[in-house]
Amino acid sequence: MAANLDVVLADPGGPRNLTPYFACAVDYLSHDMERYPEFFKSGDTYTFQEHGDEFSRAIGDITGGLHIVVAKRLLPAIPGLKEVLDAEARILDMGCGAGGLLVRLAKTYTTATCVGVDVDAHGVAAARERVAAAGLDERVSIEHLTGEAIEHHDAFDLVTLFEVLHEIPVPVRSQVLANCFQALKPGGALFILDETYPSEAADLAKPEYAFAVQTAFNELIWGNVVPTREEQESLLGEAGFVDLQRTQIGDIFTMITARKA
DSSP, X not given: OOTTHHHHHHOTTSTTOOXXXXXXXXXXXXXXXXXXXXXXXXXXXXXXXXXXXXXXHHHHHHTHHHHHHIIIIXXXXXXXXXXXXXXXXXXXXXXXXXXXXXXXXXXXXXXXXXXXXXXXXXXXXXXXXXXXXXXXXXXXXXXXXXXXXXXXXXXXXXXXXXXXXXXXXXXXXXXXXXXXXXXXXXXXXXXXXXXXXXXXXXXTTSGGGHHHHHHHHHTGGGTOOOOBHHHHHHHXXXXXXXXXXXXXXXXXXXXXXXXXX
């Protein structure tokens, strides 16, 4: 094996491990793309949830290494947040999927109480299994709900949307962000890690947008739409968030943080 490929291909816990991505591309994305002509003609969608249990679990595995980065590097670097996370914080993970980030957060912040919410029944089942296997049932719970149905009020110190914003159907994004705002305690933090689509056609070829454009194409028939910077910031502003901060992560992801005043 060539130098350093062991890190990329054979370290399941490493943030640079790409094996799950390759496997998902072969097992699922390639089959989706074979059907693109059919869906382009019909205009129909084949949603994330319709792909089934194995797909939901595979997607959860793709970003496993990034969960460590989020929990141990990105979140503690947000001003004032580490102290909160270390002091019996309450965390809401919107769109928790198979529960990987949720479990990582609970393991990292051992006095935190965590709630995961997801619309995908397959992901919820996988998340509950993962929580039980980790022995975290007393501090971690999973709710099978759509984002617009959440009714928590002033309950959480942190709300996370990890690779979720672009998967929320456009007609309900405003309501979901409003519910995130509602769920936070005053002064609470919102954390988003997602792709940002270029605002201008001329930007499509820029390296910093390459992964966002790829994601938009890969997930076309799922019905997912990757938002532009303007769309992201408009959604957050309309929901009431303040102190928006943006950071580019490795020419792939955009990290956005905001606060509830």
